[in-house]
Amino acid sequence: MRAHEAGALHGEIGTRGPAWLRTPADVNALVPELWPRNVRRGADGSLAVAGLSVRDLAAQFGTPVYVLDEDDLRSRCRDFRTAFPDVDVYYAGKAFLCRAVVRMIDEEGLHLDVCSGGELAVALAAGMPAERIGFHGNNKSLAELTRAVDAGVGRIIVDSFAEIDRLTALARERGVRPRVLVRVTVGVEAHTHEFIATAHEDQKFGFSLAGGAAAAAAFKILDEDVLELRGLHSHIGSQIFDASGFEVSARRVLALQAQIRDARGVELPELDLGGGFGIAYTTQDDPAAPHDLAKRLRKIVDSECEAERLAVPQLSIEPGRAIVGPAMFTLYDVGTVKDVDGIRTYVSVDGGMSDNIRTALYDASYSATLASRASAAEPMLARVVGKHCESGDIVVKDEFLPADVQPGDLVAVPGTGAYCRSMASNYNHVPRPPVVAVRDGQARLIVRRETEEDLLALDVG
Incomplete structure (x- = not known):
């Protein structure tokens, strides 16, 4: 899946891997687009x-370990702020969140x-300023809404009529x-995995545009006049x-904005277009700058506002994984290397689906x-797998590694900043890895490694 040099490739691998995967000219070279910038x-x-x-x-923090290139993350924050100077850019907390990262994105x-x-x-x-926080979710509890309201959260993205009633009573x-x-389901089929496409009609998020x-x-929010309706929100998916x-999404949402203006005489001042911009996990991915x-x-937006005779609203975007995803990699220790009758070589590492469930x-x-x-050995097609008691415990499905890879080697997997630590589990009672931030040759622990004592502390039986 090519973490190595993309140029000067040769040799089809036939049925033993994806048709596009070719033997690398230099198994030691890196593709810069896949790795943190430093x-x-x-x-x-x-x-x-x-x-x-x-x-x-690895010697200081052990493996597996998530390694965050702090300057890379900060530079990607600045890239979006520079590209969208008059737009509110929202970092996706669900991608990866800890107090240190909150402070970084606040500072940026x-x-x-x-x-x-x-x-x-x-x-x-x-210490994130509450007015710069947006609160998503299709089933926010009364306790969650109460905390958001009392904290002064800047905007709540309402997702159901029950939530409108709940929030109105609380207000x-x-x-x-x-x-x-108001989160609007616009009926757009994003070209992504079914589970991360969020704007088609048959899913749990938002209010249907087509159904009214x-x-x-x-209209309900405006007529009751308790909540302040600032605008509309649309999110069509992730890894786009x-x-x-x-x-298509902007056209449909702005048409609704014009409908609201015509029916109630109110021109909503904000519009959130979502985001979910894709990143490069392999050389087959080509994300836009x-x-x-x-x-x-x-x-x-300018074109659609002109067509609907609307003032251009204050825009928001949500880049999603595009900020933290490429800024982190996971470092593993190799435990076993197993050739299965010449069909495939399995390289087993000391993590797996508990620290990266996305492959499964x-x-x-x-x-x-x-x-x-570095290695002077010939490349071999390998599958990097984890230590869990599951045949589907796969980290990297197909990758060329040196044929002399052996127990005790370290293997690194790039692009693991988004959703890997956030979705990590204790499957097989494996403690979750730490997160280490590196900057200017210095490393600091920002999320410590779980221990068996942590696991037992929750077991009150």
Whole structure:
């Protein structure tokens, strides 16, 4: 799945892997687009991030370990702020959240969206200004809404009529006027996995545009005049490369905005176009640069507003994984190498589906490289698998690694910043890995490794 040099490739592999996967000319080379910006292979052949060897990281923090290139994350925040200078850019808390990362995105001027009481708790504990927090979720509890209202969360994205009623009653009780957006299901089929496409009609999020529920929700809020309706929200999915879906989505949402204006005489001042922009997990992925996305989205909104005779609203976007996803990699220790009758070589590492469920859940593709040394051995087609008692415990389905990979080697998998730690589990009672941030040759622990004592502390039987 190519974590190595994409140029000068040769040799089809036939039925033993994807048709596009070819033997690399240099199994030690890296494809820069797949790795954090400060990752290099050093003179000794090992990977280094921001000048710090992965061998030193493994010795200090153990494996598996998630390694965050802090300057990479910060630079991606700035890339989006620069590309969208007059737009509110929301970091996706669900992708990866801890107090240190909240402080980073706050310092870089981003907003933050959360979708649970726990994520909100982390954001507030880290000092994120509540007015720059957006609260998502299709089933927010009364306790979660109460905390959001009392904290002064900047906007709540309402997702059902029951939630509107719940929030309206809470606002009356508290004597406050929370700001809300209506999440609109626009009927756009994003070209992504079914489980992360969120704007088609048959799914749990939002109010249907085609069925009239979105308009009814907006009218209900306006007529009751308890909540402050700021605008509409649309999110068509995640890991999206094709901007055409945003064009259709913007057209439909702005048409609803014009309908609301015509029916109630109110022109809503905000519009959230969502995002879910894709990243490169393998060389088959070709994500757009932030400035290209900004140019395309601005053109779409300006054109549709002109067609509907609407003032251009204050825009928000949610890049999703595009900020933290490429900024992190996972470092593993190789435990066994097993050739299965010449069919495939299995390289087993000390993590697996407990620290990256995406391969099993979404059939996601990842890349990998030998990280602790360089090798002069011939490339071999390998499958990187975990230590769990599941045949589906696969980290990287197909990758060329050196034929001399052996127990004790370190293997690194890029692109694991989004959803890997967030979706990590204790399957087989395996403690979750730590997260280490590296900057200017210095490493600091920002999420510690779980221990068996942590697991037993929850077991009160």
